[in-house]
Amino acid sequence: MATQVEPRPRDRNPLTKERVLQAAVELADRGGLEVLTMRNLARELGAEAMSLYYHVANKEAVLDGVLDVVMGEINEAVSKVDGPAAGEDWKTLMRARILAAREVLLGHRWAPRVIETRTSISPATMRYFDEVLGVLRSGGFSYDLAHHAMHALGSRALGFTQELFEPENSHEGDEDIAGAMAEMADHFPHLTGMMIEVAHDDPDSTLGWCDDQFEFEFGLDLILAGLDGLRKTG
Amino acid sequence: MATQVEPRPRDRNPLTKERVLQAAVELADRGGLEVLTMRNLARELGAEAMSLYYHVANKEAVLDGVLDVVMGEINEAVSKVDGPAAGEDWKTLMRARILAAREVLLGHRWAPRVIETRTSISPATMRYFDEVLGVLRSGGFSYDLAHHAMHALGSRALGFTQELFEPENSHEGDEDIAGAMAEMADHFPHLTGMMIEVAHDDPDSTLGWCDDQFEFEFGLDLILAGLDGLRKTG
DNA sequence: ACCTGAACACCGTTCAAGT
C-alpha cells in the first residue's frame, strides 16, 4: 500500500500575507480586478477562501495590500531616476519621476481603479507624495504653492489620468456607418468635424486614434510649465 | 365583506424606464452607489427585482441610464450660462460652464465613480463634449490643439478630479498623537513640515483643511491659462 | 498556529409561469 511519500508542496509553502498579496497582484494583472475574488485568490494559492482570513482581515485589506505592493514598485522605480537626474531642475526631475511611476502603472492597469476606492493612505503612498513635495520644495516652492501644485497634478502625479473615452471598440452596426455619420454630424458638429480632419490627415486611424502616452505628457507638461511660472512670479 | 375599494397606487403608476432611472438616481443620492442594487431599487418602486428587467436590460443599463440623467442635468445647467456669457472670451465661458457642471456633480457625489466605469458614451455625454469642443473652436483653437486640450482637461472638463486623499477622518488612536507625529516627521519630513506650517497659519484646521472647490479652480485656471498660451503661440 | 466545511446574507440574472 503506497503511503504518502512526499509532502504536498503546500506544506512546504505555507500561506503568508506576502504570498497572498503577491498572488493577488498576479491574479489582477492576468484577469483584471473582477476576477480578484477571495475564492479565486485562494484557488490560486491552493487553499480555501476562508484560509485567507487568517492572514488578511478582509477583502479591503487585500486591496490595500495590492496597492501597497504597486506603490512599492513605484517608489523603487522613481528612486532610480533620482540619481541620474540629480543636478536637474525641479521640472525635469518631476517629469522623469512621474513618467517612471506611469511606466509601473501601465503594468498594473487595474491599479488606478483601486487607488480611487482607497479610504486610507498607505505608508508607501505617503512616501511617494512626500517625495513629490520634496521635489517641489527643492525647486523653491512655498509650502502653500506646493500644496496647490499637488492638487493641480492630482492623479497625474502618480502617472495616470481618468480616461473619459475608452475606445473599447464597439463598431456595432458597421453597415449603416454613413447614415450614422450623417446623423452624428447633425447632433455633434464639432466632434464630427474633428474626426473628419483627423481621418483626412491620417486615414488609417478613424477611432482609437488617441495616443495615450502623448496626451498624458502633453497635459503633464502643460501643468508643470504653469506651476513653474507661478513659482517664479508668486 | 369589504372588497377592493381603491386600486393600489402601483396600478395607476406602472413602471417605466424613466421611473426606474429616476428612482435609481434618488436612491444613489440618498445612500450612495453601494445601496443601488436591483433588489433595493425594486423595493423603492414597490416592485420585485425581476420586474426591472422588463424595462432595463441589466444593471449596466441602469448605470448607463443614471449617468444619462445626470448628464442631462449638466447639459441643462451649462446651457444657462451660455446666454449671459455670450460675449465673453473662450476661457471665461469655459470656466463658467465647467463650474456649472461641477455644481451638478456635487449633488450626485457617486456620479464620477459611475463615469469611470462606463464603457460607452451616451448621447448626452457626447453633446457635452461636443460643446466643449465648440467653445474651444470659437476661441480659435485648431482641431488638433483642441483635441489635446480636451485630453489635458480630462475629467476636469466635467467638473471633477480624482481626489487622492479623501480625509474620511480616521483619528484612530488620538492619544499617542505626539509620538505618531514624531515618527511621521522621520519618514515624511516634507509632508509634516507642510502640515506644521498650515497648522501654524490656521490653528483650527489640522486635517480636512483642503478646500476642494478652491483647489479645483486653481488647477482649472492653471490649465486654461496654459491652453490659452498655446492657442496664441501655436 | 494554521487551515477548513458548513452556513449566512447578500449579489445579478434566467426562465417558466402568472395576470
Place this chain on the structure above:
DNA sequence: ACCTGAACACCGTTCAAGT
C-alpha cells in the same frame, strides 16, 4: 403587455471545528 416566484451561480464573511 407587464410582472413575479423559484432557482442558479456567484459574492464576502462568520463561526465552530479540525489538525
